[in-house]
């Protein structure tokens with residue numbers, strides 16, 4: 279039976295599984311692998327901390343995601359269908375691995391931040 283997201287090990291599994299899907303995805307994969315040329319040894323632990331801070335009150339993340347994506351958006355415009363693809367893969371991953379209130383919260387927060395990010399990207403282009 280699936281259990282809820284309860285500790286950092288769960289977050290690690292969630293994030294690793296999600297980015298395995300992301301790199302194979304035809305729509306958003308190339309943004310990570312070709313445009314940003316992501317250093318996964320650096321990025322994955324940052325993402326563990328990000329989600330731990332959001333879901334488990336870990337307080338281990340202190341970055342500025344909007345700034346990073348605004349810079350990325352200048353190199354490669356991040357459009358609604360990219361964020362839709364991100365949300366689809368994230369929801370699919372959470373549902374595959376977990377069930378419970380934290381799992382629901384992860385999906386809701388992910389989708390909310392994606393919406394906010396899309397909005398912030400367009401705003402940043404008018405400045």
Ligand code: HEM
Nearest residue numbers: 309310314316321328341342343346360361364388391392
């Ligand atoms: C189309 C959608 C997205 C794309 C293409 C994308 C791509 C990226 C890339 C390329 C990086 C930089 C990795 C690096 O070089 O270190 C990054 C960082 C990050 N992304 Fe995204 N992202 C997307 C959506 C999201 C969403 C919806 C969230 C949150 C729910 C998110 C959270 C983060 C965080 C927290 C970081 C790390 C920032 C830091 O280093 O402090 N991303 N993303």
